[in-house]
Structure formats: structure tokens, C-alpha cells
Amino acid sequence: MLKIGITGGMGVGKTIVTHMFAVLGVPVYDADSRAKWVMHHHEALRQELLHAFGPETFSEQGELNRTYLAGVVFNNPQRLAQLNSLVHPHVRDDFEVWVASHADKPYVLKEAALMYESEAWKQMDEVIAVYAPMEVRLKRLAHRDAHRTEAEIKAIIAKQLSEEEKMRRAQHVLCNDDRQLVIPQVLALHKSFSSRGA
Template sequence: MLKIGITGGIGTGKTIVSRLFAVLGVPVYDADTRAKWVMHHNQALREELLKAFGPATFSDAGELDRAYLAGMVFNNPQRLELLNSLVHPHVGTDFDVWAASHANKPYVLKEAALLFESESWRQLDEVITVSSPLELRIKRLLKRDTHRTEADIKAIMDRQLSEEEKMKRAQHIIYNDDKQLIIPQVLALHEQFSKAGA
């Protein structure tokens, strides 16, 4: 079974591309969603988060206070690095367990915005980067995330690996530029991975 990563900067459309693979019956692991689940349910990680960020990290009811945690790490690179260094290894283990449960499939996908930054590409066989022009990404995000300004979006982009670097490191690129159709690109890769992982 192949383990394929899918990444791309904010607003490139990696979630749309992942959904197309899911429609084709490919199991998709959404690293961002699973990271939230792991932070809630993994006891060892909960203890690490409490030790690193204090008792306000979780409410009295035991719920993760995401707003508090975001406030702690936003604009603080050291704290953000600490948070990622605690969460990413647990998510990596969670992915391994999840992937093993789909061993009967030719391949699985792991969707993660920070695939290269978190070093989680190392547990994968190949990586797809979804690419989109900057102006188009900003336009999409302003429409989708109405609470964000263009400055907010650019600040997020500045914290992510550049588009050029992600494209350079990937084995495959899907262009989501409103010029090339994405479905044929997905179908071509699906056929390739299905044969290689069979």
C-alpha cells in the first residue's frame, strides 16, 4: 500500500482535491481534523500540553480551549514551534494506526497543510502539491473566510513554506488555477497510484 501526501498553501484547494480522491474511494486522512481529535483524546499529549501551556489549555469540562491556545502561539514562533513539536509526533502515530486499518487499499492519502514543515512527509512514499496563483488564492480566501483580511491571509502564507518550495519538493503537482481542469489531473494520478499500490 502506498502512502501519498497531499499539501498546498492556504487557499490552493487541497481539500477540494482530497474530496475528489475520496469520491473515488480513496481513504483520506485529514491531519488538521485529526490533530484536534488527538489533542482532545490522547492522554499523554493532554498532559504535555498542560505542562507546556498551563491549566487554561483545557476547560473545567476537559475541552481543549483552542482560542486560548491560538492566543498563546499566535505571533510567538517559539511557542508555535513548541506546540507543533508536541502535537506532530502524536498525529504521526495516529496516522500510522489509521493507515494500517486500510492496508487492503492500493493507497491512502494524508492531507496536511504543514506536510513538509512538520517533517511528516518522511512517513510517506510520494507527495502531491496543489498549486494555485497567489491572487486567486487571496480572492478565494476573502470569499471563504469572511472574518479574515488580506493582511491576515498574507500573514498565514508567510508562516507556511513557499509555494515554489512545496512544488520543488513534491513528486506530483495538481494545478488548480481556473485554467486546467482538476478532475482529469486527479484521475490520472489515481490510476497511477492504484497500479503502483496494487
């Protein structure tokens, strides 16, 4: 079985691309949603987070206080690195358990915005970088994240690994620029991965 990573910055459309693979019957692991699940349900991690970030990390009902946590780490690289060092090892373990449950498939996908930053790429056989030019991304994000200003969106993007670096590191680049057809690109990759992972 091949383990294929899929990544890309905000607004490139990696979720839509990932849905296309899912429609083709490919199991997809969403690292962001699984990280939230693990932070809620892994008791040892919950205790580590409480110790590192204080009682405000969880509400009285036991829900993760994402707004508080985001505020603590957004402009503090040291605190962000601390958070990632706690969460990412548990997500890697969770992914390996999930992979084992899909051992009958030729390949699986792991969608992760922080594929390289979290070093999740080391678990992958290959990585797809989804690409869209900045003007297209900003247009999409202005529609999707209407509660954010363009300056806020650009600030978030600026903290992510550059698209150029992601494309340089990835084995495959899928262009989602609203000009090239995406489905044929997905089908070509699916055919290749299916034949090699079978």
C-alpha cells in the same frame, strides 16, 4: 500500499482535490482534524499541553481552547515549535495505526497543510502539492474567511512554507488555478497510484 501526501497553502483548494480522491474510494487521513482529535482524547498529550501552556489550554468542560493556543503560538516561533514537537509525534503514531486499518487498499492519502514543516513527508512514499496563484487564493479566502482581513490572510500565508518550495519538494504538482481542469489531473494520479500500489 502507497502512502501519498497531499499539501498546499491556504486557498489552493486541497480539500476539494482531496474530496475528489475520496469519491474515487481512496481512504483520506485529514491530519488537521486528527491532530485536534488527538489533542482532545490522548490523555498523556493533554497533560503535556497543560504543563507546557497552562490551565487555559482546556476549558472547564475539557474542550481544547484553540483560540487561546493560537494566540500563544502565532507570533512566537519558539512556542509554536514546542507545540508541534508535542503534537506531531502523536499524530504520526495515529496515522500509522490508521494506515494499518486500510491495508487492503492500493494507496491512501494523508492531507496535511504542514506536510514539510511537521516532517510528515518522511512517512510518505510521494507527495502531491496543490498549486494556485496568489491572486486566486486571496479571492477564494476573501469569500471563505470573510471574518479575516486581507492583511490577516497574508500574514498567515507568510508564515507557511512558500508554494515554490512545496512544488520543488513534491513529486507531483496539481494545478487548481480555475483555468485548468482538475478532475483529469486527479484521475491520472489515481490511475498511476492504483497500478503501482496494487
